[in-house]
Amino acid sequence: MHVPDGFFDVPVSVGGGVVAAGGVALCLRGAHRELDDRTAPMAGLVAAFIFAAQMINFPVASGTSGHLLGGALAAILVGPYTGALCVAVVLLVQGVFFADGGLTALGINMVDMSLVTVLVGYAVFRGLLRVLPSTRKSVVASSFVAALVSVPAAALSFVLLYAVGGTTDVPLGQVATAMLGVHILIGIGEAFMTALTVASVMATRPDLVFGARHVLPTLELRTTPATVGGS
Amino acid sequence: MSGGHSDRLYVPGASAVHRLPPQCKLVAVLTFVLIVVATPRDQFWAFGLYAVVLASVAAVARVPAPVILRRMVVELPFLVFALLLPFVSHGERVQFFGLTVSEAGLLGAWNVLAKGTLGVVASILLAATTEPRTLLLGLERLHLPALMVQIMSFMFRYADVIGGEMHRMRIARESRGFQARDVRQLRVVAQSAGALFIRSYERGERVHLAMLSRGYAGSMPVIVDVRAGRGQWLTAAALPMPALAIAVTAWSLT
Numbered sequence: 001m002h003v004p005d006g007f008f009d010v011p012v013s014v015g016g017g018v019v020a021a022g023g024v025a026l027c028l029r030g031a032h033r034e035l036d037d038r039t040a041p042m043a044g045l046v047a048a049f050i051f052a053a054q055m056i057n058f059p060v061a062s063g064t065s066g067h068l069l070g071g072a073l074a075a076i077l078v079g080p081y082t083g084a085l086c087v088a089v090v091l092l093v094q095g096v097f098f099a100d101g102g103l104t105a106l107g108i109n110m111v112d113m114s115l116v117t118v119l120v121g122y123a124v125f126r127g128l129l130r131v132l133p134s135t136r137k138s139v140v141a142s143s144f145v146a147a148l149v150s151v152p153a154a155a156l157s158f159v160l161l162y163a164v165g166g167t168t169d170v171p172l173g174q175v176a177t178a179m180l181g182v183h184i185l186i187g188i189g190e191a192f193m194t195a196l197t198v199a200s201v202m203a204t205r206p207d208l209v210f211g212a213r214h215v216l217p218t219l220e221l222r223t224t225p226a227t228v229g230g231s
Numbered sequence: 232m233s234g235g236h237s238d239r240l241y242v243p244g245a246s247a248v249h250r251l252p253p254q255c256k257l258v259a260v261l262t263f264v265l266i267v268v269a270t271p272r273d274q275f276w277a278f279g280l281y282a283v284v285l286a287s288v289a290a291v292a293r294v295p296a297p298v299i300l301r302r303m304v305v306e307l308p309f310l311v312f313a314l315l316l317p318f319v320s321h322g323e324r325v326q327f328f329g330l331t332v333s334e335a336g337l338l339g340a341w342n343v344l345a346k347g348t349l350g351v352v353a354s355i356l357l358a359a360t361t362e363p364r365t366l367l368l369g370l371e372r373l374h375l376p377a378l379m380v381q382i383m384s385f386m387f388r389y390a391d392v393i394g395g396e397m398h399r400m401r402i403a404r405e406s407r408g409f410q411a412r413d414v415r416q417l418r419v420v421a422q423s424a425g426a427l428f429i430r431s432y433e434r435g436e437r438v439h440l441a442m443l444s445r446g447y448a449g450s451m452p453v454i455v456d457v458r459a460g461r462g463q464w465l466t467a468a469a470l471p472m473p474a475l476a477i478a479v480t481a482w483s484l485t
Contacts, residue, residue: 006346044385045435048393058420099354100305168339169320200425
């Protein structure tokens with residue numbers, strides 16, 4: 001869903017760029033607060049992971065396949081700031097180096113696919129965890145719903161931007177129905193993939209799931225004085 | 232290992248375009264694309280002239296046409312979308328190659344196709360004439376936050392490593408007889424993604440320790456500096472300036 005050049009008019013493209021720059025600056029500060037001097041290598045490697053994970057194709061129905069978008073997954077695994085930053089970096093690299101997504105639409109792409117996806121996904125995830133019991137199952141269920149909602153949310157923000165500065169003459173209602181319809185389907189695939197991935201990370205390294213850090217009980221080291229035999 | 236991406240994107244050469252400092256090229260391409268996007272869609276000739284400008288840049292840079300054409304496939308998904316536009320748009324219906332389509336939709340499809348294609352070709356030329364490492368230096372020169380540039384360079388450095396790891400996991404799955412046929416096999420694919428995340432994260436931790444042991448304290452040393460002189464900026468303006476002239480003429484004609 002990389003928006004190309006010419007799809008949005010200049011004011012909306014520039015406006016999107018300004019919002020994206022502000023959002024990315026905020027994420028840079030947030031990520032630096034969380035990771036300190038580990039930011040560059042950690043965010044870089046997570047971005048490389050998202051870049052690679054987007055290439056994993058999974059079968060959907062006969063013949064068709066989908067791939068992960070990774071916004072909600074990144075937010076749950078490494079936190080909202082680092083997650084949004086990593087997705088933004090992936091988009092920037094795809095736009096500047098791979099000509100995937102227009103340069104003038106870069107801001108819009110970042111707002112839709114990085115900022116909105118992560119913000120909505122993470123908000124839903126944390127909100128659900130607050131009301132659900134603190135178990136492994138609730139973490140997986142929450143990530144399912146978070147990913148499910150995050151993809152149509154990104155499509156909705158695209159439709160809103162389209163209403164302001166779209167350059168084609170397709171009536172808004174039709175755009176909204178088509179975009180939301182398609183992205184609800186994509187969202188279902190994204191939800192299964194995200195939830196199952198989070199579940200597999202939880203099974204081996206639960207400490208690496210940022211979003212669930214405060215949910216699961218931390219293992220504590222208990223020392224009990226040993227009774228020395230020989231009495 | 233680290234050169235994997237540049238092999239695919241960069242076309243080595245020593246032309247005037249190759250030698251320009253990266254920040255000049257970045258600004259030139261971005262300005263060019265902005266001008267193209269701002270051009271009124273019904274001035275068809277203007278887009279032809281833009282294509283001529285890009286073609287001459289490609290000729291000067293000696294980037295072979297097949298390379299550009301091959302990389303233009305990124306545009307495909309969106310080409311399909313553009314082809315649908317004339318059928319779903321509102322407005323007056325016209326006959327077009329025996330089909331009844333919306334006139335506004337036809338114009339919209341042309342608009343998105345022409346501008347999108349010019350943007351894609353401009354980006355391809357930029358990446359084909361600038362090494363990724365140099366392009367990152369150019370972004371830093373243009374005041375992209377240094378931390379962002381560092382993250383991008385790490386991503387670039389390790390994209391092939393992580394991609395290779397993913398590839399080996401796929402081979403391992405398939406050599407054990409696994410074949411993803413439908414959604415029921417999603418769990419296995421997701422488990423691979425999870426394992427890939429853990430490996431990437433742990434590699435990041437090791438990279439950080441390796442950096443610390445080499446004296447990293449938050450900023451990367453600048454080894455090559457890419458300063459741009461006035462002359463180089465003027466040379467780079469050879470892309471957006473003709474485009475600006477074309478756009479101004481197009482605007483005055485509407």
